[in-house]
Amino acid sequence: MTYKIWENLEQVEKYANKRYKSWDQRWISNRELNMVAQMVAENNLSGPILDCPSGFGRFHHILSKAGEVHGADLNHFAVEYYNKFISDNPPAIEARAEDLPFPDNHFKGVFSFRLIQHIHTPEDRIAILKEYARVSSHWVIASLYVSSWLHLLHRSIVKMPSKITMITQNQLIEEAKSAGLKLKSMDSVIPGLHANRICLFTPEK
Numbered sequence: 001m002t003y004k005i006w007e008n009l010e011q012v013e014k015y016a017n018k019r020y021k022s023w024d025q026r027w028i029s030n031r032e033l034n035m036v037a038q039m040v041a042e043n044n045l046s047g048p049i050l051d052c053p054s055g056f057g058r059f060h061h062i063l064s065k066a067g068e069v070h071g072a073d074l075n076h077f078a079v080e081y082y083n084k085f086i087s088d089n090p091p092a093i094e095a096r097a098e099d100l101p102f103p104d105n106h107f108k109g110v111f112s113f114r115l116i117q118h119i120h121t122p123e124d125r126i127a128i129l130k131e132y133a134r135v136s137s138h139w140v141i142a143s144l145y146v147s148s149w150l151h152l153l154h155r156s157i158v159k160m161p162s163k164i165t166m167i168t169q170n171q172l173i174e175e176a177k178s179a180g181l182k183l184k185s186m187d188s189v190i191p192g193l194h195a196n197r198i199c200l201f202t203p204e205k
């Protein structure tokens, strides 16, 4: 995992205040927020929504415009931060994306941002996508890294410090299919340059 595993509430507070402070990271975060808002509006997506992983609640103000948002995250202190500073109505809970404590179709939509690129095997990615498909009746938005020949070439020349897993578009479609999800649309956060994609899926039920 390349993100920080928070060990107390202060670490989450510090991260939330600093992570997107530099102009370039702030620009990327704002772009991600705007793209998600646009995807939600253009597709008339509504709630209740499961935001997993909810982290420090970066997307809460955007998602809550579309419906009730339920946060869930593996990290105890992320959940504590969310309930204290973002919203506790309904309260966020500690949960693993691969084993969600909700019945089938409990939510209308599931939102998952900046998790899948940290999951390194197809089996583990499919297990998570399967859980999203199971608990969602209408839609799943997930961000992940999709490689192009340019990224593959770049990575073969420049050793990247972070452990991020990129998959090809065909792999994405196949893994989603195995999980019971159909890819409806895919938008690039920085077209031509960055591998981060925001994907909209529908569960095939």
Ligand SMILES: C[S@@+](CC[C@H](N)C(=O)[O-])C[C@H]1O[C@@H](n2cnc3c(N)ncnc32)[C@H](O)[C@@H]1O
Residues within 6 Å of the ligand: 003, 052, 053, 054, 055, 056, 057, 058, 059, 072, 073, 074, 075, 078, 095, 096, 097, 098, 112, 113, 114, 115
């Ligand atoms: C990079 S943050 C992304 C948070 C938020 N979605 C965002 O974009 O700001 C990754 C989060 O995933 C959580 N996480 C990691 N593995 C998880 C898992 N298997 N299930 C649920 N949450 C997980 C971490 O605790 C962390 O809060």
